Amino acid sequence: xxxxxxxxxxxxxxxxxxxxxxxxxxxxxxxxxxxxxxxxxxxxxxxxxxxxxxxxxxxxxxxxxxxxxxxxxxxxxxxxxxxxxxxxxxxxxxxxxxxxxxxxxxxxxxxxxxxxxxxxxxxxxxxxxxxxxxxxxxxxxxxxxxxxxxxxxxxxxxxxxxxxxxxxxxxxxxxxxxxxxxxxxxxxxxxxxxxxxxxxxxxxxxxxxxxxxxxxxxxxxxxxxxxxxxxxxxxxxxxxxxx
Amino acid sequence: xxxxxxxxxxxxxxxxxxxxxxxxxxxxxxxxxxxxxxxxxxxxxxxxxxxxxxxxxxxxxxxxxxxxxxxxxxxxxxxxxxxxxxxxxxxxxxxxxxxxxxxxxxxxxxxxxxxxxxxxxxxxxxxxxxxxxxxxxxxxxxxxxxxxxxxxxxxxxxxxxxxxxxxxxxxxxxxxxxxxxxxxxxxxxxxxxxxxxxxxxxxxxxxxxxxxxxxxxxxxxxxxxxxxxxxxxxxxxxxxxxx
Numbered sequence: 001x002x003x004x005x006x007x008x009x010x011x012x013x014x015x016x017x018x019x020x021x022x023x024x025x026x027x028x029x030x031x032x033x034x035x036x037x038x039x040x041x042x043x044x045x046x047x048x049x050x051x052x053x054x055x056x057x058x059x060x061x062x063x064x065x066x067x068x069x070x071x072x073x074x075x076x077x078x079x080x081x082x083x084x085x086x087x088x089x090x091x092x093x094x095x096x097x098x099x100x101x102x103x104x105x106x107x108x109x110x111x112x113x114x115x116x117x118x119x120x121x122x123x124x125x126x127x128x129x130x131x132x133x134x135x136x137x138x139x140x141x142x143x144x145x146x147x148x149x150x151x152x153x154x155x156x157x158x159x160x161x162x163x164x165x166x167x168x169x170x171x172x173x174x175x176x177x178x179x180x181x182x183x184x185x186x187x188x189x190x191x192x193x194x195x196x197x198x199x200x201x202x203x204x205x206x207x208x209x210x211x212x213x214x215x216x217x218x219x220x221x222x223x224x225x226x227x228x229x230x231x232x233x234x235x236x237x238x239x240x241x242x243x
Numbered sequence: 244x245x246x247x248x249x250x251x252x253x254x255x256x257x258x259x260x261x262x263x264x265x266x267x268x269x270x271x272x273x274x275x276x277x278x279x280x281x282x283x284x285x286x287x288x289x290x291x292x293x294x295x296x297x298x299x300x301x302x303x304x305x306x307x308x309x310x311x312x313x314x315x316x317x318x319x320x321x322x323x324x325x326x327x328x329x330x331x332x333x334x335x336x337x338x339x340x341x342x343x344x345x346x347x348x349x350x351x352x353x354x355x356x357x358x359x360x361x362x363x364x365x366x367x368x369x370x371x372x373x374x375x376x377x378x379x380x381x382x383x384x385x386x387x388x389x390x391x392x393x394x395x396x397x398x399x400x401x402x403x404x405x406x407x408x409x410x411x412x413x414x415x416x417x418x419x420x421x422x423x424x425x426x427x428x429x430x431x432x433x434x435x436x437x438x439x440x441x442x443x444x445x446x447x448x449x450x451x452x453x454x455x456x457x458x459x460x461x462x463x464x465x466x467x468x469x470x471x472x473x474x475x476x477x478x479x480x481x482x483x484x485x486x
Binding site for chain 2: 193
């Protein structure tokens with residue numbers, strides 16, 4: 001049985017999954033650390049993810065230190081990683097992670113990075129191998145599905161990557177951890193989705209004292225027709241069932 | 244003991260509390276009913292409120308008919324009305340409601356309507372009296388508080404009115420019913436809030452099979468200084484504690 005394709009992100013109450021982007025090199029530059037835009041990025045990111053970093057599982061996996069909280073939030077974070085057989089990731093997310101993750105990168109599975117430049121696979125201790133895919137989102141997903149087996153494929157992010165898979169009708173379900181935070185500005189998770197092609201069911205909703213964990217199933221998706229492969233019988237159809 | 248000032252709205256997963264506005268007269272005009280923009284408005288509004296109108300309490304209160312669902316969603320709708328001692332409403336919401344509500348208007352308390360034109364109070368059977376306030380949001384809130392006694396004051400909407408009270412630091416808590424719906428475009432509940440002056444606590448989160456009901460307390464608010472009344476000691480302060 002093939003696994004599901006999903007994403008799982010934290011969203012602010014006003015709909016942002018990240019602060020407005022700053023150049024990746026600025027985030028890690030000692031000289032730029034006190035730049036107002038970099039400070040603002042870091043402060044917003046920290047506010048959004050404030051529920052996550054105290055969790056025991058994340059602290060262990062990112063080598064942040066001993067201890068941490070156990071409970072619903074921790075269980076959900078661990079379950080998200082355990083269901084994942086492979087991940088797909090945008091280039092910017094990889095660029096932000098590469099200097100931040102511990103040597104034993106926190107995925108412990110294959111990760112397919114969408115990029116425009118060829119690069120040999122990068123194998124890390126602990127089971128994570130980054131594969132660089134330069135022939136599109138569908139190719140990356142196909143490769144991820146093949147290696148994931150009956151486990152699920154996680155579209156890890158960022159927002160652009162998630163939106164491409166969502167707009168392409170390629171997402172089966174998604175989870176949002178809704179944080180009680182207003183960011184005011186930033187990168188929206190849903191930036192003008194097409195509501196006619198995305199009908200959702202709330203399949204799970206559970207809350208800790210900090211946040212609410214929501215899961216939605218996509219029940220109606222845009223038909224996925226790879227470019228140049230219009231099926232016979234649909235040519236000239238102007239009605240479009242949308243299913 | 245004075246009651247709280249709150250609002251309670253349904254929000255789509257992509258952050259909208261209403262479709263993009265169309266002229267009020269178009270919504271009720273038989274000639275305009277099939278206009279694409281009116282049909283779109285009606286369809287989106289119906290999708291957003293799909294959880295609400297089957298509820299028994301709403302059906303009774305709006306005279307929609309016998310029967311209806313009972314359960315968590317119905318209990319929450321009823322509790323929201325029962326806690327409310329007075330409401331404040333924007334002019335557009337009143338204009339949409341005036342031809343739609345039954346003669347026995349569904350508030351059964353005083354309602355203060357923000358307007359720029361004077362009008363005598365409009366008393367309806369069943370306890371609702373509309374008072375028209377032409378001297379600002381603080382005046383409307385003060386009058387609502389006085390009549391509500393120890394019950395709460397509801398800022399009924401629409402989005403503009405809610406944002407004015409939120410930006411003014413006048414909201415104690417708010418409830419959002421998060422619907423599993425994407426509208427794509429519309430009127431945002433949070434349209435560029437100032438995150439530095441709004442710190443929230445998730446105080447309640449509970450879900451039915453349809454929607455999730457969220458309640459947040461405002462724990463840090465913009466200091467409310469009525470225009471022309473700058474307290475001695477704050478003049479010349481450039482730091483601003485924000486509390």
